[in-house]
Each structure stands twice: as C-alpha cells, then as structure tokens.
Amino acid sequence: MAGAAGPGTGPVAAGGDGDDSLYPIAVLIDELRNEDVQLRLNSIKKLSTIALALGVERTRTELLPFLTDTIYDEDEVLLALAEQLGNFTGLVGGPDFAHCLLPPLESLATVEETVVRDKAVESLRQISQEHTPIALEAHFVPLVKRLASGDWFTSRTSACGLFSVCYPRASNAVKAEIRQHFRSLCSDDTPMVRRAAASKLGEFAKVLELDSVKSEIVPLFTNLASDEQDSVRLLAVEACVSIAQLLSQEDLEALVMPTLRQAAEDKSWRVRYMVADKFSELQKAVGPKITLNDLIPAFQNLLKDCEAEVRAAAAHKVKELCENLPPEGRETIIMNQILPFIKELVSDTNQHVKSALASVIMGLSTILGKENTIEHLLPLFLAQLKDECPEVRLNIISNLDCVNEVIGIRQLSQSLLPAIVELAEDAKWRVRLAIIEYMPLLAGQLGVQFFDEKLNSLCMAWLVDHVYAIREAATNNLMKLVKKFGTEWAQNTIVPKVLVMASDPNYLHRMTTLFCINALSEACGQEITTKQMLPIVLKMAGDQVANVRFNVAKSLQKIGPILDTDALQEEVKPILQKLGQDEDVDVKYFAQEALSAVAQRLRKLDFPAKDSEEPSAPGADKNHFLRPRGPGEDTGKFVPLMSRHTQSERLGWFPRRQ
C-alpha cells in the first residue's frame, strides 16, 4: 500500500491548503452516524482516512471527543472502533499524545459485549507501550484504577488485563497500589471478575518482583485454587504453570505443590481435566524431581479417572510426558509406572480415550527402543488396529512412520491389511478419505509387490466411489503412486483399468477416466499419453453428456503440453474444432479455451528459436492475444459466464443436464 507511487503525485502533493475546508468535521461525522449500520461500519473501518484528512490536531480536538461521546452503537461497529484506535497513535500526533486515545477506549472497555471489551483491552495494551513513563503514571494508571473500581463487572474484568502492562514501568509507590487493586479483584464478589483475574494471574506474576510473588501472588493463587466455583479453580491451574517457573524448588514444594496436588484430585472433573490438559507445561515448570515424586502418581490417577474426558486429556499427554522425563532412568519409569496404565486404556470403554491414546502411543516406540517395542508395545498396536472404532485404527495407521523407523513395518503388515481394508470400506466417507491420504506412505513402506497383491484393487475401487471427494482423492492418489513406482508399473497396472472406465454406462465414471488422465499424463510421459490415453480422450468427444464433452476439452488442454506437434495438429485440433461448434455453450466455451491454448503451444513448437516455455518478450506475447482466434470467437462475450463455469466445475458430479 505504501508503495503506491503512481498517479496523483506531482505539484498538488504539497499544497494541501484547500483540503481541510473541503471536509468539515460535520460531513465526516454524518458518515459515522449514518442510519445504515453497514455504512456506519464502513466509515469506522476507514477512520484512519478520516483522521488523516482532518490532521492530527483536529483529530484530537474534534474527532476523538465525538467518538468518546457517541459510544452507544451496534457491537459490530464498536468492535471495529476498538480495533482502529489501537493503531491511532500516529494519527493523533505520536507518543506524546497517545493518552488522547484513552477516553474512548476506556468507554469501550466497559461495554457488555465480551468481544468488544477484549478488543479494547488489546488496543489499550498496545497503546500503553507507546506512553512515556510519565504519561503512563499520569494517564494510563489512573484509567486502570478507575476500571478496577467500576461498579459493573465489565470494567473490572477489563482492568484485569491491564495490570501487567503498566506495572513494570511504574514507580514503587504506584506499583504497590497496582498490586492492591489486583488483590481486591482476585476476591471480587462476582465470579466473572475472579475468572478474569485468575486467567491473568500468571501473566501478572511474571512481571512482579520475586518477593511480591511469594508474599502476594502465592496466597492469591491458593485462594483462587480453592474458590467455590470450579470455573475459577480451573483457571488457577493455568496460572500455576507461570508461577512455578518463577520459584525455587524449595519454595515450589512449600508454596505451590499442596495446591497443585489438591487440584489434581479436585471433586470437579473440569479442574482435573485442566490439570491433565496442562500436564506437559506443569511437568516442565516443576522440574524432574517433583515430577517423579508428585506428578507421576497424579498422572496415574488421571489416566484412570472416572470421567472419560479426563482420561482422554491425560492419554493425549502420554508421549510428551515420557519424552520430557530425564533420559536417565526414563525407561524404567515408563515401563513400571506408565505402561501398565496405558495397557488398561487400550481396552477403555470410551472411544475418545482410545483414540486419544492411539494418536500418541506410536511415539513411545522411539523412546523405548526396538526390543521393548516388540515385546510390550506391538501387542497394543495390534489390538488397536483391530479396535471397533475407525478413528482408533486410523490414528494408528497415520503414525506408522514412527514405528517404521524402530522395528520396520513388516511386523505389523499381517494386522495392518485387514484394518486398512475395513477402513477403505467404512460407511463414513471422511474415514475413507483419511485412509486414502495415507496410501502413498503405506505403499512406500510396504513395497510394490505387497501393494499390487493387496492394496491395488482398493485404490481402483475408490475411483468409482459414490462420493465425489473420494473419487477426486483416489485420482490424486494414483498420481502419487505412479511417481513412487514409475511409469512401467503405471502402464501395466493402472492405465488399462482407468481406460476401461471410459465406456462405463455411468457418465460420472467416464468423467473419472478423464480426471485420472489429467492427473496421470504428466507422470506417465509422452509415449503413454499419446499412444494409450489420447485415443480414448478423443473418442469421448462424442459422448452424449455435455459434462463429459466439456471435460474432454479441458483434458485436451491439460495434456496438450505433453503431446508432440503431430498429435496436436492432426488429432487434437480437429476434435477441438468440432467441439467448438457444439450446441452446448459450456462445451463450446471450454473447447475454444483449449483451442487457443493448443494454438499457442503449436506456435511455440513451430519456432524452435524461442523454445523456452516463457514468451520471449511481453510485446510478442500481447500479439498472440491480439491475433484473431477464430470465427465468432470473442473472449469478452464469455467473461460474464465464468462464475457459472467455475460453479459447474465445483459441482463436477452434478448432472447439469442429461
């Protein structure tokens, strides 16, 4: 945007004298007040333009007071305003005047709607950095105090997010006041405010002096962690991570751990869930010693919690927990203290738990090494591959690469195959889609012979799936396989089967042939494309379904670059010309598109001097476009139709007509 140095420069630029009289504030304010919300919103979004037109002084003296006074509006407008004001410092005259922006933002920080308030707080935090230390104490800190002692909960909630940005740069006396305000918000009467304070406790602790952390933050933390509402208690767990990082081991043990132990056994599953969810962070924050003494037993309890939600959250953390254990003695701890619980989870009653475990369990094999993997983990993998829930099986399959590195995939192939086959035929198309995506990976690891024997037929079956997304994915899959196994393999195994579908009674299957050809031609090379694919495509130009015919045109355009001049000139061009006269407008359109692409390609082949892919000079390229394209052909005429074409392309399977 800033680089727009084009028109409009020149003599006028400096002489902006008349500008201000052109735009009296009243006109601009009228725009900001327009009855139509959408127009009002547009105006607010261009507030910087208005401010720029007014200049810094009038922005300060006229625009901002107006904005402050008329804060009652639709929340959507207020949100845009709160966002704009965060970037307004330059427009009111730089850091020296940043405090002018505080009044409107203060009002915005007190509105009911959370989104608006949060945005106002975000902008205030941004602006606070632009204040000088003096301005901060003179303007910003008083604002925080006002918000912190507002009568409605909204302003007090907003205040919670502002303490940590002004504290580090305040003087000692002011610091004490700020801490005092924060303390009182932590024991506020309304749970909304206590929640806001609890969620900012960690952030605030980080900017405090260590002594204050111990003497003030820790008691606040202990209180919040035993709040009567579980929604407050669970936020204290988050704060625990930050606080733990600040304290020494002894202080941790004495000040924080009793509370954390209590949280891990809280009567509300939400709090226990939070502990499980934050487990890796907690583990890093408290260090290895406390981890071994306290966290591992807590983790065992979470893994066998009575609520599935908690077990699933804990299961998700298994791998990270093991990875973060100190390497020394890690194996023993995992084998003795973690693995027994994992074994239980493999046959959990809840599928979310099993699926969470399946998404990480393979990662353990790298940690435990080959022998342990074969002896202890492999039976679990095999059990999960046979699980009744497709998600569990899929999660195992999607992480096969981890195991492959350690023990090789062959160990699993016996169980793998039935699992894959079953997933490939799952009733949910998303499951089928997911397994298709892993096919190239599996093919690479299992080798061509295994693939031909067991998996090839699956890959072909997906081409005639009744969901378009699956057919599309199957097409891409074939291309990836050809890249992996080479053209000879393609010619023998894939291409013939694809081409047979060209005479299928179902037009959707016929189109699939075309899509496959589009995808495969490049990987297969000129010979296969010209000899085997092209004749089929050309034959399909006579299809009775228009969708097939215009896809023929598209395919010809697509494979054009791979073909040689003779084929293009002798075979492709006549067919495209014929399609160009088709009675269907769409077919005509795409045929003509393809025709001009082919013509361009032929011209390039005719002049070997310019055999580079790129046009030699922009001028020459332009000439190509200017050349008449054919009778009655007019690009302009077709432009308005484009949107419809893209739509019919997107709904490729939809029978536009029969």
Add this chain to the structure above:
Amino acid sequence: METKLPPASTPTSPSSPGLSPVPPPDKVDGFSRRSLRRARPRRSHSSSQFRYQSNQQELTPLPLLKDVPASELHELLSRKLAQCGVMFDFLDCVADLKGKEVKRAALNELVECVGSTRGVLIEPVYPDIIRMISVNIFRTLPPSENPEFDPEEDEPNLEPSWPHLQLVYEFFLRFLESPDFQPSVAKRYVDQKFVLMLLELFDSEDPREREYLKTILHRVYGKFLGLRAYIRKQCSHIFLRFIYELEHFNGVAELLEILGSIINGFALPLKTEHKQFLVRVLIPLHSVKSLSVFHAQLAYCVVQFLEKDATLTEHVIRGLLKYWPKTCTQKEVMFLGEMEEILDVIEPSQFVKIQEPLFKQVARCVSSPHFQVAERALYFWNNEYILSLIEDNCHTVLPAVFGTLYQVSKEHWNQTIVSLIYNVLKTFMEMNGKLFDELTASYKLEKQQEQQKARERQELWQGLEELRLRRLQGTQGAKEAPLQRLPPPVATSGGQS
C-alpha cells in the same frame, strides 16, 4: 437466478446420436446408495458422584418409623437419614441391589413421614436432614455426552440415579412445605453456599431434576427472606456467564420461570437493582443463540416488568432493537412476538417515544425475504390496540414504513405477503387519505434523493482517499512505512496552515 436446469425427469435427446458410444444413464446419479446412517452407539453414562465411594458398609433394613414408640422415633429417624446418605453406583445396574432397595424403602418412608406426621421436625434433626440431602443431590454434573447438545433436537441424558434422587428431592420438597418447618432453624443450614450449589444443579440435562429444583428453589426463596437478594444475584451471575462466556446452561428456562414469579411480587417503586437486572441481564439474554428454549419465560419476565413500571418501556424496546437478530429468522419471529406482547401493554405516552425506530424495524421485517418474518410483522396490523396507536400517530408511523411497504408490495415473491401488504396500505389510505397521497407522490423523489446521496458519499470517500494518498506522499516521499504511523505533526500542520 439462473434457471438453466431442464426438468430432471425428461432426458433430452443428444444432438448427434451417431457419435454416442455409451447408452444413456438410467438414473440421475448412477450410484447405489448405501445406507450411511448407523445408529450412534451411546456412550455409557457416567456420573462423578461415586468416585469416593469404593468400600462401603452393607445396609441392613431398620424397623419402620411407625412401629417404634414416640420416644425412640427421633433416634431412629436420624439413623434412617444416615442410611440414606450412603451412595450407590447406578451405572452398574445389578450392583448391590439389596442396598439400593433398603435405601429406596427408607427414603420412601421418610417422604411419607415428613409429609404426614406432625411433630417430627424438631430442631436436632435439621442438620441430619440437610446433610442427607446435600450428600445426595450435590455433585459435579458429568460432562455432557454430546458437546453440541441442542435441547430442541437431542434427547437429554437422564440421571442414572434418579430412582433415589427423585425420592430425595421429593423429601426435600415435603420438608420445606411441612407445616412444622421452621425457616429460622433451617437458615443455619440452608445458607448461601447451599443455595449456590443448588443453583449449579440447574445445569442438569435431566428435565425431571430441573423441574424439582425449580419448585424447591421457589420454596426456598419464599421461606428464607435473608437469602432472597443472594439468590437474585447468583441468578444474574449465571445468566451473565451464560450470555457472555459459555452460551451453555440447561436450566435457564426454569430459573426465568422462578424469576417471573419473583418479579411479579416486586414492590413499587422498583429498586434500581431490579431495573438494572432488567436492562443488563434480561435484555442481553435475547442475544443468546438458544433463545427459543427459554423465550416464553423471558418474554413473560419482561412484560411483568413493564406492567410494574411503564417508564421502562423505552429502555426495553431500544434494547430489543439493539439485539435484533440479523441472520436468524426463527429468532426474528420470536422477537416480533415479544414486541407484540409489549405493545399490548404499552402506554400511549411510551409508544410515542419509540414509535419511529420501532416501526423502521418492523418495516425491515416486512421486507424480509423469509415470508414467516414478513407475515409475523404484518400481523401487527391485525391487532386492534396497535392499530389504534398507529392511527393516533400516523403522521410519524406512516412515513417510517411507507417506502418499504410500497416497494415490497411490488417485489415480494410471496403472494400472501403481497396481499397482506395491500390490506395494510388500504388501511393507511382509509386512515389518512391525504397523507397517503402525499407519501405516494414523494416516493419517487425520495428514491432519487437516495441515489443522489449515495453518489455524494462515493465522491466524498474518493476525495478522502485521494487526500490520504497525497498526504502520504507529501509527508513521506518514497519512504516506506505503515500507513497508520504516518503523518509527523510538523509536516501535516504545515499542510493545514
């Protein structure tokens, strides 16, 4: 709308049949439809309350209360209460059947006893009773099986321990309603913390439980005067959290129902606290996605307030207009319904204050492409009282709606709507023929003026945009900098002088 699709049933014959290598497909989509829907396996339901109850003693039936002499009655009563404080696992439906039966029988007897026998409720049993109730009903509600639980669509999860829980609730209710019940004694045990936990239970997915809770909370509110303000405050916290933080709480409708009767009993003049509750809690509740679940109760509360104090009307109507649904037509219909309820009780002096913004919104609804919204809005003209208000103020209302009605009458796709609008226009014509003619005459002119204004706006913004670019270049030259950090004060003030 593009209507290129020929009727799907009649295949048109292709133009060049000779070229066709394939027979025509016999179906629109030649794929066999597999049955895709399998019944979702229900997860076994869990409840957090049994986690600390592993090794418990076996229950043995005690003698019946009616069989013991009066002197031993209270001792036996408290033993029975202790027995009823033992919890059982209802997930495992065959576990400890005997114990469950003993507790059930004991609970039944307690219900019976507290409901019919006089002189049972003496002071020493209060703590035992409250303890037994607390142990049974207070528990952390389990996570919802369906995270996107939609109370209108989905089956709720029923509480597995209901066979016992129901009896406990029944007992609690009879306890509160007993003629012997003494609030002055009970208030030592039924305190703020107790009430808070009771309120949290309203999130239960089980409608049977919420129904009991509703009645119980109502009695508690009635009997414990000292807890009233606290209950109201905690209710508003629950609502505010529901509106601004979670959008999920199952018991909103029940709480509103209780509040409806509470509001009904407010003394006049209304306290500021109550007015604030209306404006800052009840009105924003309209913005919640699941409004349909509790709209009837909410509208009742709002109307109750207005019947108490008509001066609140303006606040309420402006609030509703602020939260008017933008995309959800179902909610829009509800808003229109509530608005009509409000208009039914509105005082003419209040109507004058909000008629213009209100009828502009009504006009927007009439022009809604969703015919139910348009129809609901047009039904306002079938309401005699509203019609009389419109007639009294037709010089304001008519100009506010005329343009839209006139335009929609020519454009709406739905014939019912068009004919309803004609009726409305006819009413207007009869109401004030002269004004109607004037508005018809000035309609075209206004359209032109609107276009003119739009053009001017575009020019204004174009000018501003050019000015911005000039300023940027004037002050910055070729320097690259983010737009909004721009004009250094010196350069710009130079431009201004």
